[in-house]
Amino acid sequence: MTVIRTRKKYKVVGVFIIVIFLKLSCASGYLLELAKYIPSGIQVPSWITYQNQDKTSGKRFSNNAVGIIRGNGYPVEVHNVITDDGFILEMHRIPRIFPSQNMLPVLLMHGNLQSSADWKQVIEFFCSIYPVRHGIRRVAWKPQGQHVLQASLLVQHKFCQILGFQYDFPALVDYVLKQTGHSKLHYISFSYSTTVFIAGLTLKPEYNAKIASGIVMGPSVFQANFANGLFYYFSFSAKLISAFMDIFGTIPLLPHFYTSLLNVILPIFCNPKFDVIGICPNFIRLALGDDGNLIRKEQLPLITSVAPAPSGLKQVNHLLQLTGSRNFVQYDYGRARNIQLYGAIKPPSYNLSEIRVPIALFVGGYDFIAHREDAKKLASKLPNLYEYYNVPYKQFCHIDFTYGREVAADVYFHAVDIMKKHDP
Numbered sequence: 001m002t003v004i005r006t007r008k009k010y011k012v013v014g015v016f017i018i019v020i021f022l023k024l025s026c027a028s029g030y031l032l033e034l035a036k037y038i039p040s041g042i043q044v045p046s047w048i049t050y051q052n053q054d055k056t057s058g059k060r061f062s063n064n065a066v067g068i069i070r071g072n073g074y075p076v077e078v079h080n081v082i083t084d085d086g087f088i089l090e091m092h093r094i095p096r097i098f099p100s101q102n103m104l105p106v107l108l109m110h111g112n113l114q115s116s117a118d119w120k121q122v123i124e125f126f127c128s129i130y131p132v133r134h135g136i137r138r139v140a141w142k143p144q145g146q147h148v149l150q151a152s153l154l155v156q157h158k159f160c161q162i163l164g165f166q167y168d169f170p171a172l173v174d175y176v177l178k179q180t181g182h183s184k185l186h187y188i189s190f191s192y193s194t195t196v197f198i199a200g201l202t203l204k205p206e207y208n209a210k211i212a213s214g215i216v217m218g219p220s221v222f223q224a225n226f227a228n229g230l231f232y233y234f235s236f237s238a239k240l241i242s243a244f245m246d247i248f249g250t251i252p253l254l255p256h257f258y259t260s261l262l263n264v265i266l267p268i269f270c271n272p273k274f275d276v277i278g279i280c281p282n283f284i285r286l287a288l289g290d291d292g293n294l295i296r297k298e299q300l301p302l303i304t305s306v307a308p309a310p311s312g313l314k315q316v317n318h319l320l321q322l323t324g325s326r327n328f329v330q331y332d333y334g335r336a337r338n339i340q341l342y343g344a345i346k347p348p349s350y351n352l353s354e355i356r357v358p359i360a361l362f363v364g365g366y367d368f369i370a371h372r373e374d375a376k377k378l379a380s381k382l383p384n385l386y387e388y389y390n391v392p393y394k395q396f397c398h399i400d401f402t403y404g405r406e407v408a409a410d411v412y413f414h415a416v417d418i419m420k421k422h423d424p
Helices: 002-037 063-069 116-128 168-180 192-203 205-210 227-235 236-246 255-271 279-288 296-306 315-326 337-340 372-381 407-420
Strands: 050-053 061-062 079-082 087-093 106-109 132-141 187-190 209-218 252-254 359-363 385-390
Touching: 063 087, 063 116, 063 132, 079 168, 106 116, 106 168, 106 192, 168 187, 168 192, 168 205, 168 255, 168 407, 187 192, 192 205, 192 209, 205 209, 209 407, 227 315, 236 315, 252 255, 255 279, 279 296, 315 385, 359 372, 359 407, 372 385, 385 407
Parallel strands: 106 132, 106 187, 187 209, 209 359, 359 385
Antiparallel strands: 050 061, 079 087, 087 132
């Protein structure tokens, strides 16, 4: 009897600790506002916060998408798009550089645990080729009848990208077309944003007419072979996470406060001068694959200064559900809510036959986050597959789409050729 009581006591203590952690997670974002009161004498090293320098003037810019663009000598605009469900999406636009050229606008979307700054290499590449408009994840909640929150406050009411399929995707596309005066655009997606793109076209089939071409890099749609199939054996935990969120609500997996802290600590720790035994490079190889040193250890301070970015627990749960179902299905809310939303006990599959956009799939041979077998399954179900493109470099991994040294030659030039063929 005593043993049973002891176990119950430990369970109560465990639940209490989890509740405290969650409360701190939801509130910690507001601590960012306290940063303004830190004495000016305490400074983060400049090589962390300033990585972009104008080659002509020598002026330094912050290590974010706006700073990257300005550091390359191009103009940049920041736009806020409010979705129908009240979220603010911040977009970074490079205005048309060559007005005489008849090019469609390009919408770039990043992956999970990333931000617009992770597109550093592609931004620098496209700066001189296309008028780029760059979308990032929803950044703040706008309650009905209240003023818009500042973008720096990332503690959100609903921290997930599941609603991106229904709200973010059409809001971004419509805003770009309205601002540019075009009737179509090119859509480039990577990793989890490919899920948003593909699902968005099935839920909003009328938007097929607004996309000239879809460049899908590292397609994370079917996920049966995620992590070479090992993740399937953990898919049962999706039900546990769903039960957890039923009690505590939809919470961030990585709140902005924690990621901001990591983006300061990790660049120091992963600097080759500090990490002399190579802990960070080996962790990258273990977590994301061995790309044969396509990503140099000297790049890690830059990468970790912007990644990881905030993410939602619901996104991870959907990934687990996709892995367990071995199909491309909508989010599983549980029996009662599924009947209410879908009219069925189990969530339906996305109807890929609705997609009419010409889509090119870019697949890495060593990419076990978006496995080639899952990419082949997606290719077989797309009605208008333009091309299935195997990246020539044999050991090309998932993260190489944004940070690989040869990514321009292996991926970006080919993506531009495809878009040019679909320009008017």
